[in-house]
Amino acid sequence: SQTIHQWPATLVQPVGSPLSLECTVEGTSNPNLYWYRQAAGRGLQLLFYSVGIGQISSEVPQNLSASRPQDRQFILSSKKLLLSDSGFYLCAWSVRTGRYGYTFGSGTRLTVV
Amino acid sequence: QQQVKQSPQSLIVQKGGISIINCAYENTAFDYFPWYQQFPGKGPALLIAIRPDVSEKKEGRFTISFNKSAKQFSLHIMDSQPGDSATYFCAASSSGTYKYIFGTGTRLKVLA
Numbered sequence: 001s002q003t004i005h006q007w008p009a010t011l012v013q014p015v016g017s018p019l020s021l022e023c024t025v026e027g028t029s030n031p032n033l034y035w036y037r038q039a040a041g042r043g044l045q046l047l048f049y050s051v052g053i054g055q056i057s058s059e060v061p062q063n064l065s066a067s068r069p070q071d072r073q074f075i076l077s078s079k080k081l082l083l084s085d086s087g088f089y090l091c092a093w094s095v096r097t098g099r100y101g102y103t104f105g106s107g108t109r110l111t112v113v
Numbered sequence: 114q115q116q117v118k119q120s121p122q123s124l125i126v127q128k129g130g131i132s133i134i135n136c137a138y139e140n141t142a143f144d145y146f147p148w149y150q151q152f153p154g155k156g157p158a159l160l161i162a163i164r165p166d167v168s169e170k171k172e173g174r175f176t177i178s179f180n181k182s183a184k185q186f187s188l189h190i191m192d193s194q195p196g197d198s199a200t201y202f203c204a205a206s207s208s209g210t211y212k213y214i215f216g217t218g219t220r221l222k223v224l225a
Contacts, residue, residue: 032211034212041220042218043215043216043217043218044157044202044215044218049211049212051211059212090156090157094211101147101149101162102149102159104149104156104158106155106156107154107155107156
């Protein structure tokens with residue numbers, strides 16, 4: 001069966017520090033991968049999505065970047081965190097063909113102080 | 114045109130009652146409409162989904178009603194239970210795209 005792993009679960013980082021969040025998927029090949037951010041009590045904002053290794057589409061201009069160095073690995077990064085980067089970050093995957101919805105990871109709660 | 118409008122923002126229902134959450138869209142190219150359930154501190158989980166070739170889909174106590182002409186769809190939770198207390202998101206996507214457009218979420222509280 002397919003599983004998605006996201007870590008760390010919580011993170012407290014100072015303003016100006018770098019960020020690296022990792023997401024991996026097991027049990028499937030060629031998934032579509034997504035990074036979402038959810039502000040407290042708010043909806044889901046799509047940040048990046050990827051349909052293949054090295055292919056990244058950015059939805060919102062911001063202080064973050066994403067990379068996909070391997071088929072089932074998706075990384076969210078920042079060189080210098082801002083207070084406004086705080087939030088709940090969710091990785092998700094979906095099959096490449098057909099329509100079966102997303103499967104989300106358990107999320108990373110990031111607090112920038 | 115890419116938006117999905119969800120209402121209400123919050124909902125309080127008595128145990129055993131019916132919870133109804135509504136979503137509306139403009140893009141007639143949307144052809145897949147999932148609902149997600151999210152508990153605090155967790156990622157959203159796919160609850161139920163519908164395609165526009167049917168007007169209703171039922172899974173247990175959860176039913177999606179779909180009105181293609183009105184471009185609206187809704188989630189009905191029958192016999193609502195305290196364990197259903199969560200945030201619910203509707204979403205929509207169209208063939209050939211890789212993205213889902215999410216509604217803003219409804220926070221449901223079921224009173225015991």
